[in-house]
Amino acid sequence: MNKSATTVPIDFIKNLLGGLSLSLEQRARYMQQIGISMDLLDEGSARVTTDQFAGLYRLLAREIDDETPGMFSRPLRGGTLKFLCLSMLESANLIAALYRFTQFFRLILDDLEFELANKENLVRIALIPKTSEVSQNYFAQEMMLKLVHGIASWLAGRKIPLARIDFTYSRPAHVSEYVFLYPGPAYFDQALTALYFEGSQLQTPIRQDKHSLSEFLAHAPADWIFVSFAERIVSHRVREHLEKRLDQTTNIEEVAKALHFSLRTLSRRLGEEGTSFQAIKDELRRDVAIQRLTKTRLPVAVIGNQIGFDDPTTFHRAFKKWTGSSPGVYRRRTK
Numbered sequence: 001m002n003k004s005a006t007t008v009p010i011d012f013i014k015n016l017l018g019g020l021s022l023s024l025e026q027r028a029r030y031m032q033q034i035g036i037s038m039d040l041l042d043e044g045s046a047r048v049t050t051d052q053f054a055g056l057y058r059l060l061a062r063e064i065d066d067e068t069p070g071m072f073s074r075p076l077r078g079g080t081l082k083f084l085c086l087s088m089l090e091s092a093n094l095i096a097a098l099y100r101f102t103q104f105f106r107l108i109l110d111d112l113e114f115e116l117a118n119k120e121n122l123v124r125i126a127l128i129p130k131t132s133e134v135s136q137n138y139f140a141q142e143m144m145l146k147l148v149h150g151i152a153s154w155l156a157g158r159k160i161p162l163a164r165i166d167f168t169y170s171r172p173a174h175v176s177e178y179v180f181l182y183p184g185p186a187y188f189d190q191a192l193t194a195l196y197f198e199g200s201q202l203q204t205p206i207r208q209d210k211h212s213l214s215e216f217l218a219h220a221p222a223d224w225i226f227v228s229f230a231e232r233i234v235s236h237r238v239r240e241h242l243e244k245r246l247d248q249t250t251n252i253e254e255v256a257k258a259l260h261f262s263l264r265t266l267s268r269r270l271g272e273e274g275t276s277f278q279a280i281k282d283e284l285r286r287d288v289a290i291q292r293l294t295k296t297r298l299p300v301a302v303i304g305n306q307i308g309f310d311d312p313t314t315f316h317r318a319f320k321k322w323t324g325s326s327p328g329v330y331r332r333r334t335k
Contacts, residue, residue, distance in 0.1 A: 007048060007290050008048060008050055010044070013041070013052075016060065019137070020070040021070075036056065044324065045323055048290075050222060050225075054221055054222035057225075065077055068143065071144075072112065073133075074108070081220065085216070088155060093206070094204045097155055102125070110130065113130060123202055126192040127145065128192075145165070146224055149162065150224020151224065160201050160204075161198075164184055165185070165186045168190055170188055184196075235270055238259070238266075241258055241259065247306055252266065252277040255277065286322040289304070289322075303327070304316075
């Protein structure tokens with residue numbers, strides 16, 4: 001995954017903890033190990049880095065021996081993901097491997113099934129909840145969709161583009177985060193929650209073996225949850241361009257020219273991805289500020305200057321709008 005700084009809403013942490021029967025002391029201990037303050041759980045606009053989210057996911061999976069922490073009635077014991085991948089490595093191609101994926105989970109999960117179907121030139125993998133709990137647990141559904149896509153991409157040796165992603169629920173408040181979760185257009189209020197692949201993409205032979213499996217597992221779940229900037233979605237390209245020039249005043253006209261778009265085309269493409277130039281710029285500044293506040297000892301004023309704020313007061317005001325806390329308070333809560 002590209003090392004570019006990214007963050008996710010505190011709701012990701014709340015959802016990860018939500019299905020677990022943990023005491024307040026246990027929650028505090030686990031979050032402290034990852035460098036997340038319990039106070040952030042009470043701030044709706046707070047954010048954490050993707051590394052912190054992935055770190056807490058790995059810690060919980062190990063501590064409670066469940067690789068999908070608390071998401072289902074039956075825990076997926078440590079080693080489940082490894083055996084799943086091993087069962088797919090000998091497949092003739094990706095579509096055969098994904099069929100094995102669906103059958104594997106039919107054997108080990110009681111409250112969720114995967115359904116593979118061909119529809120014209122598309123291959124659909126749908127989630128079929130078997131209990132009301134899973135039907136209402138959108139976070140668990142999103143994590144399992146990401147697992148499908150992550151394993152398929154790993155087996156192919158490249159991120160596979162998605163033709164579309166459908167969700168049964170309405171457009172969520174954190175819809176702007178989907179650009180970091182799914183490399184494809186997302187549709188809401190659909191009949192099924194499902195991923196759609198171009199059929200030709202799944203004729204790819206398996207390009208991994210047992211030796212490369214260890215590295216894949218070592219980087220789970222970050223490598224299969226979060227989309228890397230190398231996937232070249234237009235909004236990612238804009239963000240990547242801006243990140244190299246954070247301390248400069250860069251406008252949309254300059255970015256459009258650098259990326260070989262007309263101003264009108266770039267604005268339209270960003271709108272189709274559910275974002276805008278200013279939103280990308282603000283989100284990038286926010287994420288880099290959080291990353292540097294939590295991982296460096298740089299003075300707050302220096303961080304503000306590095307991300308394009310000449311006036312410390314303006315930086316404080318903007319950061320509080322983004323996260324609900326001032327930069328100094330946020331740093332103290334994440335140490």
